[in-house]
Amino acid sequence: xxxxxxxxxxxxxxxxxxxxxxxxxxxxxxxxxxxxxxxxxxxxxxxxxxxxxxxxxxxxxxxxxxxxxxxxxxxxxxxxxxxxxxxxxxxxxxxxxxxxxxxxxxxxxxxxxxxxxxxxxxxxxxxxxxxxxxxxxxxxxxxxxxxxxxxxxxxxxxxxxxxxxxxxxxxxxxxxxxxxxxxxxxxxxxxxxxxxxxxxxxxxxxxxxxxxxxxxxxxxxxxxxxxxxxxxxxxxxxxxxxxxxxxxxxxxxxxxxxxxxxxxxxxxxxxxxxxxxxxxxxxxxxxxxxxxxxxxxxxxxxxxxxxxxxxxxxxxx
Amino acid sequence: xxxxxxxxxxxxxxxxxxxxxxxxxxxxxxxxxxxxxxxxxxxxxxxxxxxxxxxxxxxxxxxxxxxxxxxxxxxxxxxxxxxxxxxxxxxxxxxxxxxxxxxxxxxxxxxxxxxxxxxxxxxxxxxxxxxxxxxxxxxxxxxxxxxxxxxxxxxxxxxxxxxxxxxxxxxxxxxxxxxxxxxxxxxxxxxxxxxxxxxxxxxxxxxxxxxxxxxxxxxxxxxxxxxxxxxxxxxxxxxxxxxxxxxxxxxxxxxxxxxxxxxxxxxxxxxxxxxxxxxxxxxxxxxxxxxxxxxxxxxxxxxxxxxxxxxxxxxxx
Numbered sequence: 001x002x003x004x005x006x007x008x009x010x011x012x013x014x015x016x017x018x019x020x021x022x023x024x025x026x027x028x029x030x031x032x033x034x035x036x037x038x039x040x041x042x043x044x045x046x047x048x049x050x051x052x053x054x055x056x057x058x059x060x061x062x063x064x065x066x067x068x069x070x071x072x073x074x075x076x077x078x079x080x081x082x083x084x085x086x087x088x089x090x091x092x093x094x095x096x097x098x099x100x101x102x103x104x105x106x107x108x109x110x111x112x113x114x115x116x117x118x119x120x121x122x123x124x125x126x127x128x129x130x131x132x133x134x135x136x137x138x139x140x141x142x143x144x145x146x147x148x149x150x151x152x153x154x155x156x157x158x159x160x161x162x163x164x165x166x167x168x169x170x171x172x173x174x175x176x177x178x179x180x181x182x183x184x185x186x187x188x189x190x191x192x193x194x195x196x197x198x199x200x201x202x203x204x205x206x207x208x209x210x211x212x213x214x215x216x217x218x219x220x221x222x223x224x225x226x227x228x229x230x231x232x233x234x235x236x237x238x239x240x241x242x243x244x245x246x247x248x249x250x251x252x253x254x255x256x257x258x259x260x261x262x263x264x265x266x267x268x269x270x271x272x273x274x275x276x277x278x279x280x281x282x283x284x285x286x287x288x289x290x291x292x293x294x295x296x297x298x299x300x301x302x303x304x305x306x307x308x309x310x311x312x313x314x315x316x317x
Numbered sequence: 318x319x320x321x322x323x324x325x326x327x328x329x330x331x332x333x334x335x336x337x338x339x340x341x342x343x344x345x346x347x348x349x350x351x352x353x354x355x356x357x358x359x360x361x362x363x364x365x366x367x368x369x370x371x372x373x374x375x376x377x378x379x380x381x382x383x384x385x386x387x388x389x390x391x392x393x394x395x396x397x398x399x400x401x402x403x404x405x406x407x408x409x410x411x412x413x414x415x416x417x418x419x420x421x422x423x424x425x426x427x428x429x430x431x432x433x434x435x436x437x438x439x440x441x442x443x444x445x446x447x448x449x450x451x452x453x454x455x456x457x458x459x460x461x462x463x464x465x466x467x468x469x470x471x472x473x474x475x476x477x478x479x480x481x482x483x484x485x486x487x488x489x490x491x492x493x494x495x496x497x498x499x500x501x502x503x504x505x506x507x508x509x510x511x512x513x514x515x516x517x518x519x520x521x522x523x524x525x526x527x528x529x530x531x532x533x534x535x536x537x538x539x540x541x542x543x544x545x546x547x548x549x550x551x552x553x554x555x556x557x558x559x560x561x562x563x564x565x566x567x568x569x570x571x572x573x574x575x576x577x578x579x580x581x582x583x584x585x586x587x588x589x590x591x592x593x594x595x596x597x598x599x600x601x602x603x604x605x606x607x608x609x610x611x612x613x614x615x616x617x618x619x620x621x622x623x624x625x626x627x628x629x630x631x632x633x634x
Binding site: 058060086087112114115116119120123133156160164265266 | 439477582
């Protein structure tokens with residue numbers, strides 16, 4: 001099996017972790033009902049969230065994600081509140097109250113030619129911004145991120161979303177910064193999520209490499225079993241094969257596919273031109289596969305059920 | 318003659334002013350050397366700045382403006398520092414140090430689905446932001462804009478530009494907010510411009526409708542004679558005719574053409590979809606005319622000289 005990829009800051013100085021799809025069992029909830037069972041499925045059911053990340057980043061991301069939602073094949077997503085095109089997604093969320101939309105909590109700006117900064121007042125979150133007032137592209141060992149700044153900014157993002165009509169079904173973290181940056185920042189996420197009573201993306205498979213994740217959560221926190229996301233080692237021509245294989249070898253339990261949709265157009269090419277990873281062509285390939293008939297066929301043939309974060313949260317309560 | 322248009326907040330509750338091209342004489346500097354004479358031209362020379370506004374607003378604006386600069390037919394522009402695509406223009410400015418680039422000082426967000434906010438820390442400029450932390454779309458009579466907030470934000474925009482390698486040749490004001498909102502805000506612009514020793518866009522023809530402009534400036538402030546900008550009353554099929562006529566009936570002195578370039582693509586259509594004025598098709602029409610051979614021919618036939626803000630400032634000193 002090809003690996004999935006728990007890292008968005010490729011090559012920017014952060015450790016990363018390769019997870020083997022199929023190598024980790026879905027055990028760990030044997031004493032209690034599994035998430036699948038709580039949802040009314042058998043313990044060996046294969047349940048999947050097809051989750052589009054980075055909504056709000058650009059118009060090309062929004063347009064592709066909205067079109068993919070309309071197919072029913074992509075059934076969840078999360079929105080970046082600090083990004084310039086957030087209002088377009090807020091407008092969509094208001095018009096589609098049953099859409100399964102969470103917040104992709106964002107503390108980095110990632111791109112070079114197109115940038116954004118915090119929702120909180122800049123002087124309230126000094127450790128999060130560079131000398132020009134933007135979020136850092138990514139964090140390195142030199143960044144001293146203050147967990148209090150993080151909490152303030154996360155609350156500001158959730159508050160703006162709510163004020164603009166987005167009622168998130170879940171939270172997650174852009175570039176996995178809040179999972180991979182040590183226990184203090186993960187606890188900042190936990191603290192905020194608990195305060196707003198929102199589930200957050202957390203995967204049992206991550207626990208062996210980041211033990212503080214498991215040590216920090218309690219029985220009231222929803223933990224999904226597996227995640228799949230493609231990585232830069234997969235050549236473009238193997239894109240569909242990677243996803244097909246992952247779907248055909250799915251383990252029982254709840255698996256979240258983290259995908260990145262956009263149209264490969266002028267805006268997206270310009271916004272991502274400094275590197276190909278998670279770039280315009282990458283995202284167009286994700287869009288092409290996850291809106292395709294072959295994908296629909298695999299779901300049917302493999303008896304894979306799509307579930308949403310809203311359903312997971314309701315079943316878990 | 319068709320009117321030019323001194324207003325960008327069309328229909329949003331602000332008074333506007335129609336100026337007749339050709340109706341106002343270029344007099345008022347008879348006792349001293351005219352700007353044209355200071356530049357080494359005769360008093361009746363026709364000097365023109367072809368000035369692209371709104372650089373940095375979107376990638377489509379940047380791409381079209383950069384392509385237009387390469388023709389030599391569009392010879393100046395100004396950049397919106399708070400906008401998401403400002404870093405792309407800063408990169409261009411660094412690579413093209415002789416480009417005639419100013420700052421399009423921005424205090425409004427104008428658009429609905431794609432937005433931006435202040436460069437200064439939000440809690441330092443409370444009168445400039447709405448309840449979600451963005452700039453207001455436009456200002457109405459209900460806004461109580463604090464001139465001190467304005468000064469702080471203008472300085473923050475200039476400082477970020479300088480820090481990112483943009484050394485502006487001039488300043489102007491997005492949606493003319495700093496000219497049309499009363500003497501206090503105009504004086505905020507004056508104060509900041511004097512502090513940074515930068516010329517700013519100001520047109521003698523505006524004085525009769527906004528007397529506080531003339532009353533506020535002194536002999537050390539550069540004042541151009543005329544401006545031309547197209548307005549929503551011009552139908553699309555008359556676009557080239559409007560500009561051609563304006564160029565063929567140009568008065569002596571320095572005239573600044575304020576134009577708005579972009580490609581009519583997915584990003585630009587989405588960013589401007591709430592109204593057609595200054596929208597994607599409008600900007601494509603501006604691009605098409607000002608990069609055309611007919612425009613080049615008119616310049617030659619009418620003996621119109623292109624001048625830059627850098628040249629104006631140098632001659633005026």
